[in-house]
Each structure stands twice: as C-alpha cells, then as structure tokens.
Amino acid sequence: MSGPKFSFDKPNQYIGQNEIRSDTKKLLHGRGKFVDDLKLPRMLHAAFYRSPLPHAKIKSIDATQAKQHKGVIEVLSGKDLINIVKPYVGVLSHLAGLKSAPQMPMATDVALWQGEPIAMVIAQSRAIAEDALNLIEVDLEELEPIASTEAALSNLDQLIHPELKTNLAWERTVDIGDVDGIFNDPDNIIVERDFIFGRHTGVTLEARCTIANYDASTEELEIFYSGQAPHMMQYIYAKHLGLREERVRVISQDVGGAFGIKVHTYGDEIATAAASVLLGRPVKYVADRYESFVSDIHARDHTVKAKMAISKLGDLLAIDFDDVTGIGPYSMYPRTSAIEANQVLNLTGAPYVLPNYRANSKVVLQNKNMMCQYRAVGHPIAMAICDCLLDDAARKIHMDPVEIRRKNLMADDSYPRKSASGMQLDDLSHHQCLDKLIDLMNYEQLKSNRDKLRTSGVYRGIGFVSMVEVTNPSPMFYGVGGAPIASQDGATIRLDAGGAVHVASSITEQGQGTNAIMAQIAAGVFGVSLDRVHVTTGDTRITPYGGGTWASRGAGIGGEATLQAAKLLKGQVLDVASVMLQTSSKELDILDGNIVDADSLNIRMSLSDLARTVYYRGNELPSDLKPELVASHHYRVTDTPFVFTNGAMAAHVEVDIETGMVKILNFWAVEDCGRVINPMLVDEQIRGGVVQGIGSALYEECLYSEDGQLLNPTMADYLVPMASEMPNIIVGHVETPTKTSELGAKGAGEAGTGGAPAAIINAVNDALKPLSKSIWQIPITPDRLLTALNS
C-alpha cells in the first residue's frame, strides 16, 4: 500500500470521519433552493411542442391562434432561432473520424426523434403555455424511421443525415496479441455469448429545469442551472448565443439528482435562453416527466457478440467482441456519444491479466432519443462482457468463480502496469478487495445453503464482479479533443474577521456531499472546527474555474485543490502570527481556531484576534508585512490520463422459475476509492450506485416500438427500483491512496452502477445452473427469464 505524504490523524482532523453534512438541515426543513423554487420579477414560462413522430419533415408551423391566446407572449419555431443560435456539433478531435451533423435547439426542417422540440410557447404561466401548444398547427410529413441499429447499418439508402453519407458515426478497433491463434487452438476452452444491454435513462427525481434571465442593458445572461458543469455551460451559452463569456453567469444551487444526465447541452434549455435574450425577460422551463423520458439522454443500448478463451486450468487467454451501440440522431454536444463505446473498449478485461484482446465497437445513428454519458460510462458493458464470460468459462471447467478470479486478477503488488487496452494502472487492490468481500459475505456458508436448497427446488445463485473504474480524469478525457471542459479545478479559501473560513470550489454539489467533504478537508488541514467552514459551489462568477462534478472527480481533484489551498492559507496565517508573536512560524500551529505552540499546543492567540488585527488595526503590524489571508490552488491530474479505482461486488439472488421473478437476497460491495474522506457519504454513494445498477439489470428499460416510438415514457410504465424490492447492501472499504495527489482520494461514484449488472447476471445464471439455462440480456424481466427457461 502506498503511504500518504500527509498526516491526517492529528487533532481536529476531519478526514476519514462520519461527519453529518450541514446541507441536510435546509433540505430537512424544506428550505432548499432548487431551480423551480425560484421566482424572478416579470418571469415568463416556456412549454415545448415536441415531435410526435420519430422522423418527419416539418412542412409548416402555423402559430397564429396560439399567439392570440390570452397570456401568450411569443411562439418560436426552430427557424426563428436560426439568427440567434449558432448550431453545435458533437464531435471531438481525439475521437478520430467521429461524425455528427450540426444541431439546433429545435428542429428546423426535419424532426429526427420522437420528442425533439419543434416549437415553443412563452407565456405568463406554464398552464397557459401548455394550453397554447394545442393551438399550434404543425403540418408534419411522416418519413420512414430508422429505429434499430441493424436497419441503420444495413440500409444505406436511408440516411439520418444524408450529408454524412453513412449512419455509422464512429468505429474503433483494438487488437492486441494473437487472438485468432488462441481461439483456433483446440486445447483451449471457449465460451461465446450474445449480450443485449437495454436502453435506460437517469430518471433524476428533479426533472431538468432552467431559468434564463437576460438583461439587454448590460448584455448579461444569468442562468439558473440544474446541472453539473457551470463553467462548461457558461462557454456554451456564450458561444452559441453570441454573448461575451464573462457576461454569462451560470448559477447552480440545489440540484435534485444528476447522474450524468445533467451534464449535456439540451435544445430546450438553449432555446429557453434564446427566448430570454429575444424578450429581455426571465424565462423558466421545467421539463415534465414525459419530456424527461423523451429528451433526457438515454444510456447504454448495446448489442455485443463476445467470446472468451481460457486454458483448461482456468488461465484467461483472450477476449474478442463486437459491440454495436445506438446513439440516436446526433452525437450529443459537447461530450459526444462515442465516449461510452470508447470506455467499453478501454475497460473490458482491465482487472485481469489478459494477453490477447480484440474488440470492435460501432456507434450508430438512428431515429431515437439521444444516448450519451450516464453514471459509470461504458462500465456495465465492459464489466459484464468480461466477468460474465469468466463465470461462464469457469462453469465449463467446474472451477469456482472466486478461484478463477484469484487466478487471473492482476497481483496487488504488480503495479504500475498497463491493461490489455493500454490503460495505465496503479495503486489497485483487486485481491485485497476480493478477500474482504469473501469474508463479508461468508461465502462457504452461502454456497452450502444454496446447494442444499437446490435439492428442494429453490434456485439461488451467487454472482461476482471485479471492477476497474475511471475516476479523476486528466485533460486526456475531453480537453485534449477540443471540448470546453476543464479537467483542473480550483479552490479559493479565505479567513474572515470572525475567524471563520470560506471555501469557494469549482466542484458542484448534487447531493454527493461535495460541500461537506470540502469543509472536512479545509477544517482539518487549516485548523478550525468544522462548523466554522462555509463552502460555496456552483457559481461561475464566484468560484474558481473548473470542470464541476462528473466522472467521480470531485473528491480526488477538487478535494486536492482545497487541501493545497488550505495549506497555503495556513502558511500565510502562521507567517502573520510569527511576526505578531515574535516566534518562528515553525514553532506555531493552528488548532481549533487558535494559533498554538506547535509542541505544547498552548493557545497563543485566536484566529479572530489575528484576523481583526490584520483587517482593522493594520497600524499594529510592521509596514512591510502585507497579509493576504486568502489563498487559491488549482489542481489537475498530470501523471496518468485517469486515476483508476477498483472494487469487488457480489449478489445473492433467488429465481422463481414459475414466475420468472428475481429476488435479490443480499448484496455486498467492497470498494477501494483511495483515501476515504467521509465513510458515511462513500457508503451511500456505493449503495445508491448499486441500486441504479440493479435497476438496469432487472427493471429499467426505455421500450421502443419497431417504428421508433417510446412506449413507456411515464414513471408508472418505466420501472425504477423502489425500497420494497431493494436488499440491504453491505459495504466494505480497502484504502489504497493514489500517489498522484497528497490527499490520495479517488472516485467512488461509478462503482455500484458499473458493476452491479454483471454481478446480477452472474448470480441469476448461477441460480439457473442446475437447469442448464442462462440469460444474457438485461433487464432480466420475468418474461425474458421464462423465455430463457423454456428455450
């Protein structure tokens, strides 16, 4: 285990402690500030006319009647925005060859998915705006929809964007070692499966929402943003509305869940800002739940033909797969819709020694809602391909799934090293995590119970997954390809006259506890009690410049910036104290709000005494002492493209072979996210992630008809995991701090969502083993399971 470079175990230290988040108070008293809670003077409300068809030519839009409706201020079509909004294209240069077409906030000539905005009404209230939507006459000519990826790839005379001359947006192949040689060797054991990973979506409980407030006198646009990346959106609003970047202020207060859904550019939000610019008044838009389902990005949607070869002794020899993923009619801006496929190729097999690896992924345009990055981008596909085939292969040679993992996981003392796909790996602990998992779950007892119950017709199964997760990304993730997405983050920390500390961080808060962990880091490193730290996040005018919260980067990147800024401020304060106390600063420390003698810890003066002297009575200081009492630090990962996290999880399920229902009996997760800043928050990140992963494995799917209509765009029809179906989830930690930072923290947010589907598939297939049946499609619905049982 690589040791920390900084001692976190001194008094008034908060790193590693289960501190209660101060943000819980306002939220438990109904005093949160979510976007829809805000009401600005003269504020108007927008509602959108969305295409009812997945592919249609817009022949005409007649808004005469709608405009005359009482309370309606304006009706705008896609074409009305042509002179106001510069179109955007979701491509990045490091994803060579990625194609997409220019996109406008609302369709101008052809609507390309069911739910694409075509026109908007701006009115005195949302109800009036919705009334007026019914008065707009839109004449659409139905065009043949291209819904399935097979049709999109095979039918070259039907193109989503004729100018691209193809429906294949991007393709990448990885080919390492001698894959054919391994599969042609008759001595090797081969398993081959066709996986289907359904489309699902984020279902943030707070739907996407925005208020745009343009002041024509100052040419300033203020955006209240329910999202993850305020500085990215500042650039995007400025660029595409033709405003000066410094005159766009993006403010993100409380955000009701995000999970990657709220880190993209949505046409309805850009159109709302354009309407505010046109009208010079605040305009609010809040998606209703139908709109969320047809316009929030969808996730996954992969079909994968995959095979694995192992030796007779269980050595992993090769993986070979072809992945096809459908991304809707555009690559999403600005992160693109190719990153998911790229991650599938990068991450498959990454926990294991894998000498031969070939993979191809095709990213395909189609007439469905757009697909883009959602929590654990690409991870569930990568983890399932490898870990589910591994269990399949183990069954074939009658080897225990734990034994085959122990045999093939990279040794904990073998880092730094590279994965099969060339990813640089360091500070991982697969064996420690697996050992801890086995202890937690009491594996031997569980197996023996399972085997006993099988004799009485009860089908229980145990499934494992070992994971590698992308966290703390460097500029190599997005910035390198030209995206306006910061990989560095900053913290500014200052001491006020009362002796309290104020931290402004460019990381954002969506409930993970960003504000809480920044306070814990600052309080302990600087030397005040936790309740004397106030954290500000989510305002492009106030915080330092940075990327925000996504790809589990908040603690690792933003936390390190806060740690270093707190150290700088401490140095400044001790320099002032050493002059005031006529003592070397090395002999002083800061503890619980006081300057103390470093050795005896005797109090010499309070921080507020020091600060008030500096702020009010500078005459008492030597004139060449010019205290700042404010420090900033910015941090980015420079050593590696990503700082990988690892973990191991297991599911225990019971399958009812009469009804096809899967009941999750237990779930265990052991995660190594490096330095744990607040175990309670990390545990809840893991559990919440696991539940989202279980959702995709058993319940959640955006069901489309063959002609591209979303069939279940309501929360009554789209199933999400509720309390009654979920198990208790037991969480364990291994702590291997990353050497790339002093704090040593890696991300914890991707683990559960990335690994749970593979664990569930493996558990279900273990339960079906006595029946010699298996299933390779998620969600595993009762219907699909019964079909698999009857096959």
Next chain:
Amino acid sequence: MKNQENIELVVNGESLTRTVDHRRNLVDFIRYDLELTGTHVGCEHGVCGACTILVDGKPVRGCLMFAVQANGCEITTLEGIPTTGKAQKLREAFAKRNALQCGFCTPGMMTSALDYVQNDGDPSEDKIRKHLSGNYCRCTGYQSIIEAIQDVISEGA
C-alpha cells in the same frame, strides 16, 4: 362558465382564504400560490411520492388532488412539520444516517416516515420498506432512510 372557486384552509397552522382555478392541483397551489417550495414535484401522476403532504393528518399525493378539494382541510408540508418530538427526532436521524443526498425526495420521504412512526409503525425492515414503496429515491439506495426510521422507533420504544 365559472372556472374559479374560493377556498378556506389551514396550512401549517395558518388559516388562509384563496381563490383558485378549478384545474390548479394542490401541489402547484402550495408551491406557486403559497410559495411553500419545500414540497416537490417529481412525476405529476402519483407514482414518485415527492409531493406527499399531510391532509387532515393523512399522507396524500399533492399532485393527485385539486386545490379546490382541499377546501376546509388542514394541510401540513415539510416546512410545517414540527421541530419537536418524533418529527424532529426523524429529522435528526435522517441527517445522522445521511438518509438524503440531493434532498428532492426528502419532503415526501419525511412525510411518509412521520406517518409511519406516529402510527406506531413496526420496526421490521420489511414493513418499513413496504411502507416506503411509494416514495422514489434515486440517490441513497434506501437503506439509510430505513435505518433512520428504525432509529426513531427504537428510541421511542
């Protein structure tokens, strides 16, 4: 045709008289007319539970009731849930267990949980999970919410 109605009701202990559109649903009335934004809207068709409030002491989906139907009723929202007794213990237990992340489901969760603990709900995990099965939380994984409720029940026993 008349499309408005006068209503009289008590909200968080305060007697109010208002004129509302017939089509105004109760949660929109509470959020936009009374500016009590602690109650949230998640799905608008009674599935997610974010808008759960107490009407005459019973948990009700604010999105499935019209404001005019609340005429003569006594309503409690998260802002009006007492800062004493079991209600406050529940708040403290939610904070201590980190039984909320983004906090958007919290008004409904707190209301459903309060209804459970005030009606001598059983401390068994299974029963609590069933009671909360109409409240969607995307962040926590539910376990911490269940543990918070168990804490309050065991403390009161």
